[in-house]
Amino acid sequence: MTRFLFVVPPFTGHVNPTIPVATALMTRGHDVAWTGLPGLVDPLLPAGSTFFPATSTDVAEYVAGAGERRPDLRGAAAFKFLQEEVLLPLAEAMIDGVDAAVDAFGADVLVVDQQALAGAVVARRRGLPWATSATTSAELVDPLSALPLVAEQMHARRVELQLAHGVPEEVATAGDLRVSEHLVLAYTTQTLVGPPTISTPVCFVGPATLGRPEADDFPWELLVPELPTVLVSLGTLNADAGGRFWRVAAEACRDQPWQAVFVAPAELVPDPPPNVLVRTRVPQLSLLRRVDAVVSHAGHNTVCESLAAGLPLVLAPIRDDQPVVAEQVVTAGAGVRVRFARVRPDELRSAIQLVLTDPDLGAAAGRIAASFAAAGGGRAAAEALVVLASRRAAVRP
Template identity: 45%
Template sequence: MRFLLVVPPLAGHVAPLRGVAAVLSSRGHAVAWCGPEPELSALVSGRVFPAGDSGPFSVALRPPELRGFAALKYLWESYLVPLADAMVPGVASAVSSFAPDVVVADQQAMAGALVAARCGVPWATSASTSTELADPLGSLPKIASWVTELQAGLRARHGVLLGDLRFSPHLVLAFTTRALAGEARPAVPVAYVGPVLPAASGEWSLVDDRPLVVVTLGTSNGAAGTRFLAESVDALAGMPSVRGLVVDPSGELSSESVLLARRIPQVAVFARASVVVCHGGHNTVCEALAAGVPLAVAPIRDDQSMLAQQVTAASAGVRLRFDRAKAADIRAAIEAAEQYRPGAEKIRESFEAAGGAEEAATHLESLANP
């Protein structure tokens, strides 16, 4: 069978599908990728069909100070919709050339859904984060209606009669579990396969018997991120009973008592951690919970607030105010997080039972050969 994976050039969205692609290939199937070049080829291996140019629509161009609806508006109007329009011709060419039995479309690569529906090819949604499954705009009808209108414009421009482009009527692969994300919105055919995490790699050792507390905010959070990290250094410096490690991509911070690193092998480090303080990125949250590590989550934008809500609802951690948290607040959150280890362990067990990439590949095979 032949599977075409349509994705945006975003590492967090590509990451789970890399593991699924490897399983499909190991089972003898043909797998190809489709997305903006040259960015996509830097993230994947194997055959890549070019689709669009992400340069003019890069999510990295979004002003870092945008929050709430302003951030959502930018995401849809300046990234998701124009990227879909730009990708459609390339995806159509890939479908014609590769003749896939199934198209797998990331939720932020709506061109995959548009072309698959137009061509009558079965398609699955890849939900790399669980946010949309919970219908975050359900209590905001005006904003939800605005998103619906944007999608209607997309469908009209490309001659497609279809529902919500973010949800395949055939299969939605959710790289999470019910234990963390809760139940999906009604009528969405969700397969909860759990996260597909990278294998622990990279050398990392710590000669210290104290509990390890890790603080990481990803790589692109601007001056506000530097402020939070600096407050975290101050918080950890006042906690001699723990060993603090702060990931500072800028290299601007300094400390005599807290470890600083521009990058870390997260899976390996989290396996040693006692508490992880983070921004609520889906991959970081799942990598910590896969190790049974409780969290202190300080969401910044996009899906991070919903992930923080899921973590607290699952009793797997606590929440912080990113913009306002001072050293004392961060210290209190770290001290409180440890009591949520049982909740984090329950999430870890649900991840282990979900099946991951193997289970996702089996669902895709069933879609290709019903």
């Protein structure tokens, strides 16, 4: 039996993929636990899960508040803000608590989210085997390859973090703190992202959240079966920031031969066209089985869940990893891209018409869906972790 400790940030899209992996590990007889910010991570876990707080509740609330996102930032500025104002302070706040959790749980292997840098610091300092949980495919390629000075600055800050917390210099300066030298679990496939540009062994497992339970209060009777249906979603963190986009989307859908479901605050679409249904939340997996195309901000989870259903996408990336993910989908032939802040109703309308009618886009989405289905999801991730644990145990003195 091996004890696996998952180190996660307080973001739903980063916690959810770990749950099927942990379930598969427990089915095989291993012990699992999570550590992160109390009050923000533990409510996302299944009832009865073992959770170790990595900070006090007061510190968790402070860090969460300090990490409020800046909707005005784009591109390199958004990446820099995310690292300097959110992820590095989060790591500083969590390192001692993660260290304590390792001792309290008796962890043998750490499974560390890309944005939970504290887990990587602790694993490197203690010489523990660890795997990166890559909940976005953007880090499998270098998102800052065109901005080498910014990339160098961010790498230097991560090295400084390690040195300040006792990681030996030869370890801290080797590789990238965001990428384990032992194993990367990638919740996608090469069919979508292409060959990775990192040297670490990458296990492509496809989406791990496809079987998750959902609350379903959707008014299915309001959908007209004969009409093509489009899901329009900006994700949980961006819906409120899309005021202009929602107005454009409503106008783009007006008087068109399709129906649309907008996942948006009702006040941002106060007068929707008759063929637009506005809901603050939806059972996304169930809805994806009933729609014909998706308009998305290119969030990794929504993109992968849409492609797993064989659906082509219109992509309107906003910030962070979203432009990289959008480009991967376009390069794979399964979507078209529009400008989030500048798209006009006629441009968005044409893009939606294209993804609803172009057979090549649908065929590419179908190929990616097949690769996802064959990848193995949470079970494949668990198998890779067990192999990692056994190999590391075999080389210990």
